[in-house]
Amino acid sequence: MIRIALADDHKMFAKGIAGLLEEEDDLRVDGIFSNGKDLLDFLKTHEVDVILTDMNMPVLDGAGVLEAIKKTSPKTKAIVLSMYHDEAIYNRSMKLGADAYVLKNSDPDELIYTVREVFEGNYLPSYSKLQQQTESDEYTDYYKLKFQLSKRETQILRMIKNGMTNKEIAASLNLSLFTVEAHRKKIHSKLKVSSVSELIRKAIDIGI
Amino acid sequence: MIRIALADDHKMFAKGIAGLLEEEDDLRVDGIFSNGKDLLDFLKTHEVDVILTDMNMPVLDGAGVLEAIKKTSPKTKAIVLSMYHDEAIYNRSMKLGADAYVLKNSDPDELIYTVREVFEGNYLPSYSKLQQQTESDEYTDYYKLKFQLSKRETQILRMIKNGMTNKEIAASLNLSLFTVEAHRKKIHSKLKVSSVSELIRKAIDIGI
DNA sequence: GAAAAAATACCCCAAACAGGGGATTTTTTC
């Protein structure tokens, strides 16, 4: 039996995940919390095998949880739940000792699989696994078909969504600023938007 | 027994909500779908009392679901689940015949309460109810305390997040463009961000 | 009712974005 505790400030989502995991015979959710502090308090008196934590939480965020866990109960495995396909957040999580990084809009089976593998100690986190999570998502596929974004466009859209400027994107991909601007114009026309804010919103909606 | 069917493209979330509702003795979830079309297909052969639907879905979105439902099974009540505290989306939902509009980051009890009231025919949707949903959220409270955003700042942040430009916001609130810019600068310094994209992301993180 | 906070409005300047065009090279597809 794999004992689990989780923290996520979106209560509906937290309860949701818990129900999902409880359906599995070998998984048991012992605690559901909506911030990191409540989770850590719980862990003072209860032992679990795996914790799932969101990064953005009030009072004590995911980073704080990871740090504390690695100190106080190093045997406990930690899986980060994140809304963002963002390399910077991914790297920060790993540095803080996370054992896995799962996107919130990935398939529920993906999460269950990861919990088991992490528990067994067989899971080797990598950024390419994160790539796969978004790529295997059938709905992203649908939108890819609907909006016909090319690979480069998808990549750049993701970077814009993650808060990067055209200049930063150009530097990061070794492209001319003009090229990035050209891609951006194409993205705008394909997604029928005309500003960053609309763009980001659309990107979130279609789960890119 | 209130019979429910729901559609949301975030599978984890959909399964989550379902589990949450199933915990109540008087609620039963007969179908969980990840797009509007699958939900409508189900409704051809099954009768339910209340449907819950996300607005942003592939294949057939929430608007399409509402339109179809009101035609084919007008007795079925429809509740819109939305990520966005956005008056435009709210109004569109209502125009299309939604019986209620519930935010995804509101309290689970809020949703359960709304399902029951809508089923009983006692629920009168209003935009002020939407206001309450965000305001009663304890975590938004936490962030309000942390970042000390004023009312006006919160309002403007929400409008920026919803894709409006300073000019549009100024026009909509009957303010000078300078004023909106001034507020925006304050918001930036309070949230420690320096661009729209970071701003929107932060707004989503703190659930505004 | 005085002090503090919020909301309002304005100026300046530099940086970033948005949209219009055109053109070449590389890669994919059939």
Add this chain to the structure above:
DNA sequence: GAAAAAATCCCCTGTTTGGGGTATTTTTTC
């Protein structure tokens, strides 16, 4: 291997943001 699509780069122009000020009026708070 020809045609189509994707990716690259450049120019021009106007709009929108971002950050630095200052200052007055309105509202809140104690």
